[in-house]
Amino acid sequence: MSRFGVSAHRLWAMILKEFIQMRRDRLTFAMMVGIPLIQLILFGFAINSDPRHLPLAVLDADRGPFGRALVATMQVSRYFDLVHFVANEDESEQLLAEGRVQFVVTIPADFSRRVARGERPALLVEADATDPAATSGALGALETLARTALDRDLTGSLTGLKATPPPFELRIHRRYNQEADTQYNVVPGLMGVVLTMTLVIMTALAVTRERERGTMENLLVMPLRPIEVMLGKIAPYVLVGYIQVAVIVVTARLVFAVPIVGSLLLLTLTSIVFIAANLAIGFTFSTVAKNQTQAMQLSFFFFLPSILLSGFMFPFRGMPVWAQYLGEILPLTHFLRVVRGIMLKGNGPGEIAAEVGALAAILLVVSVIAVRRYRQTLD
Amino acid sequence: MTAAAPAIAVEGLSKSFGGRMVVDALSLTVPAGKIMGFLGPNGSGKTTTIRLLCGLLTPDHGRGTCLGLDILTQSHEIRRQIGYMTQKFSFYEDLSIVENLDFVSRVFDLPDRKRKVADTLERLGLADRRHQLAGQLSGGWKQRLALAACILHEPRLLLLDEPTAGVDPKARRDFWEQIHALAADGLTVLVSTHYMDEAERCHEIAYLAYGHLLARGTVAEVIADAGLITFTAQESGTGMKRIADLARALAGLPGLDLVAPFGSALHVGGGDAALLRHSLAPFLGDSDFVWREDAPTLEDVFIHLMSSSTDNFAGGVR
Ligand SMILES: Nc1ncnc2c1ncn2[C@@H]1O[C@H](COP(=O)(O)OP(=O)(O)OP(=O)(O)O)[C@@H](O)[C@H]1O
Ligand SMILES: [Mg+2]
Numbered sequence: 158m159s160r161f162g163v164s165a166h167r168l169w170a171m172i173l174k175e176f177i178q179m180r181r182d183r184l185t186f187a188m189m190v191g192i193p194l195i196q197l198i199l200f201g202f203a204i205n206s207d208p209r210h211l212p213l214a215v216l217d218a219d220r221g222p223f224g225r226a227l228v229a230t231m232q233v234s235r236y237f238d239l240v241h242f243v244a245n246e247d248e249s250e251q252l253l254a255e256g257r258v259q260f261v262v263t264i265p266a267d268f269s270r271r272v273a274r275g276e277r278p279a280l281l282v283e284a285d286a287t288d289p290a291a292t293s294g295a296l297g298a299l300e301t302l303a304r305t306a307l308d309r310d311l312t313g314s315l316t317g318l319k320a321t322p323p324p325f326e327l328r329i330h331r332r333y334n335q336e337a338d339t340q341y342n343v344v345p346g347l348m349g350v351v352l353t354m355t356l357v358i359m360t361a362l363a364v365t366r367e368r369e370r371g372t373m374e375n376l377l378v379m380p381l382r383p384i385e386v387m388l389g390k391i392a393p394y395v396l397v398g399y400i401q402v403a404v405i406v407v408t409a410r411l412v413f414a415v416p417i418v419g420s421l422l423l424l425t426l427t428s429i430v431f432i433a434a435n436l437a438i439g440f441t442f443s444t445v446a447k448n449q450t451q452a453m454q455l456s457f458f459f460f461l462p463s464i465l466l467s468g469f470m471f472p473f474r475g476m477p478v479w480a481q482y483l484g485e486i487l488p489l490t491h492f493l494r495v496v497r498g499i500m501l502k503g504n505g506p507g508e509i510a511a512e513v514g515a516l517a518a519i520l521l522v523v524s525v526i527a528v529r530r531y532r533q534t535l536d
Numbered sequence: 537m538t539a540a541a542p543a544i545a546v547e548g549l550s551k552s553f554g555g556r557m558v559v560d561a562l563s564l565t566v567p568a569g570k571i572m573g574f575l576g577p578n579g580s581g582k583t584t585t586i587r588l589l590c591g592l593l594t595p596d597h598g599r600g601t602c603l604g605l606d607i608l609t610q611s612h613e614i615r616r617q618i619g620y621m622t623q624k625f626s627f628y629e630d631l632s633i634v635e636n637l638d639f640v641s642r643v644f645d646l647p648d649r650k651r652k653v654a655d656t657l658e659r660l661g662l663a664d665r666r667h668q669l670a671g672q673l674s675g676g677w678k679q680r681l682a683l684a685a686c687i688l689h690e691p692r693l694l695l696l697d698e699p700t701a702g703v704d705p706k707a708r709r710d711f712w713e714q715i716h717a718l719a720a721d722g723l724t725v726l727v728s729t730h731y732m733d734e735a736e737r738c739h740e741i742a743y744l745a746y747g748h749l750l751a752r753g754t755v756a757e758v759i760a761d762a763g764l765i766t767f768t769a770q771e772s773g774t775g776m777k778r779i780a781d782l783a784r785a786l787a788g789l790p791g792l793d794l795v796a797p798f799g800s801a802l803h804v805g806g807g808d809a810a811l812l813r814h815s816l817a818p819f820l821g822d823s824d825f826v827w828r829e830d831a832p833t834l835e836d837v838f839i840h841l842m843s844s845s846t847d848n849f850a851g852g853v854r
Pocket of ligand 1: 553554558576577578579580581582583584585623
């Protein structure tokens with residue numbers, strides 16, 4: 158007997174039933190829409206896209222007029238709090254390591270003289286980029302700030318230096334988090350995280366609930382095939398997944414002004430693979446778990462590496478190689494690349510094809526496992 | 537399949553859970569169109585047997601057919617043609633009556649689905665509360681819903697696992713009327729129960745104890761086969777001794793397999809007539825009681841069967 162032949166009317170029966178049950182379960186339904194909103198708002202404040210008063214230290218080896226002008230400007234800026242003057246690199250290193258300052262600006266010796274000569278000396282900025290959202294905006298501000306500071310002193314014979322490029326070279330050295338390419342890394346990532354969390358749990362519970370309530374016996378004795386049960390359980394949650402995507406995209410755009418560079422249509426189309434993969438994983442869990450508590454535990458067990466190893470929490474390329482291998486088998490890893498690629502870099506179908514392919518492969522493997530694991534007996 | 541072929545025919549069916557034999561080499565034949573009562577003490581393996589029949593459990597040994605289909609290889613086909621009412625209510629409590637029936641009718645892809653659902657609702661008197669959530673129904677109404685859902689697709693065989701447990705007498709009577717009406721239409725029914733009056737409503741009964749089939753046949757046959765002799769002692773009203781005293785005095789005497797008080801009467805019986813008479817002899821002359829030999833009831837037979845078979849599960853998990 159075929160395990161994979163699907164009949165439309167049986168599948169439809171399952172889907173309708175699941176929809177009605179979902180509608181009746183008001184609390185769960187509210188949570189499915191509420192969770193993304195709450196998460197987004199919580200994280201949204203954490204990633205405050207226009208941070209102010211970031212602690213900064215200055216190592217002024219120049220002690221010339223331009224150096225002093227720079228320091229003065231930074232002191233009055235609302236972007237930075239100049240909290241330390243350091244004497245040497247060891248000291249600045251320690252401040253950064255301990256997280257007591259977020260930036261160290263090093264004004265090299267002879268800075269003023271070389272600016273005056275038009276040599277475009279380097280102005281070194283070391284940034285603690287652990288939290289990319291905090292640093293990126295400030296780094297942009299720093300450049301403008303330094304220019305205005307110097308422009309004021311570029312008078313008389315030096316006026317010509319005001320022209321672009323600036324009379325110095327801002328050399329930014331990101332510490333701890335080299336991959337921090339954008340301050341908006343978090344919001345698109347959050348879409349993947351929220352989907353992973355809610356969808357895996359929802360399906361993991363959907364089947365174990367049947368077992369716990371005793372309705373499984375009836376479901377099994379009816380002529381439903383495993384694939385029909387699985388698809389029937391998954392389909393309604395695809396819609397839920399899309400509601401969540403919509404909530405997040407709209408909030409990201411309206412509340413946090415996250416730019417959406419790429420195509421929303423492309424995002425919508427590719428999301429389904431990721432959503433389905435997560436649902437299939439949840440379904441697999443439900444074939445393993447004996448009760449709803451176990452299903453929850455399995456889901457969290459899966460959720461943790463998804464957050465830690467996918468590149469959501471830590472930059473992916475910064476992880477040890479074994480962790481990267483682990484990360485590659487998690488759907489979230491690939492989805493993060495897709496969603497960040499589309500929303501932030503404006504990636505088109507060509508650039509994300511490989512990642513979507515990886516997601517599809519995960520979906521296929523997990524679905525086969527799920528259907529094979531689904532027992533048609535009570536043994 | 538010819539009309540004479542049995543609806544259920546299984547041989548040597550065995551199932552054990554964690555080394556405990558729950559169904560032991562069970563052979564059972566249920567003729568088509570009959571109502572077969574399935575009786576036995578708690579934990580005797582009735583539910584397990586029914587699950588083996590519909591393919592919900594895989595037997596360790598044995599083989600057989602349901603409706604002419606192999607229970608080992610054709611369970612998907614079997615499921616299409618049987619109606620199984622589980623011991624525990626197993627429909628969706630968060631769906632209304634009509635939604636539950638709609639679900640079943642869609643799964644079976646019934647032709648003329650809407651009308652069939654409406655007819656079934658009408659037939660089982662559920663039409664007025666069709667939009668009530670199953671979870672809010674009382675026990676008896678839940679049972680009716682479950683029965684409605686099992687017969688919706690017009691199965692040829694009904695497996696009912698304690699369908700009337702906790703149902704009031706009137707509702708039980710209605711329920712059995714339904715079952716007889718269905719059997720009259722040619723349906724075969726295997727129904728497990730703990731109620732004696734229900735056993736007597738069956739065409740045939742099968743008695744299972746601790747995985748073994750101990751008795752089978754019509755009620756009269758089962759009673760006759762048990763070879764039981766019973767007496768009833770009634771308080772004469774003149775003496776000082778009460779039934780309880782008599783019961784105490786009789787307890788443990790050889791040949792008395794059952795001693796059961798019924799109000800002011802004591803019912804005693806045993807399988808060995810000579811031994812029973814010998815043990816009772818000293819009491820028969822007691823003027824405090826009036827003795828009378830009577831016919832054993834089905835319940836006597838079952839209690840006798842139960843006490844003469846041993847519970848091989850007693851003692852819990854090994
Ligand atoms: N899935 C299972 N795992 C382990 N043991 C089981 C399982 N199902 C049933 N049993 C055991 O098998 C024995 C028979 O159980 P079953 O439910 O078949 O009895 P029953 O005759 O239906 O009893 P009742 O009249 O109480 O419904 C019991 O001892 C029970 O504990
Ligand atoms: Mg039972």
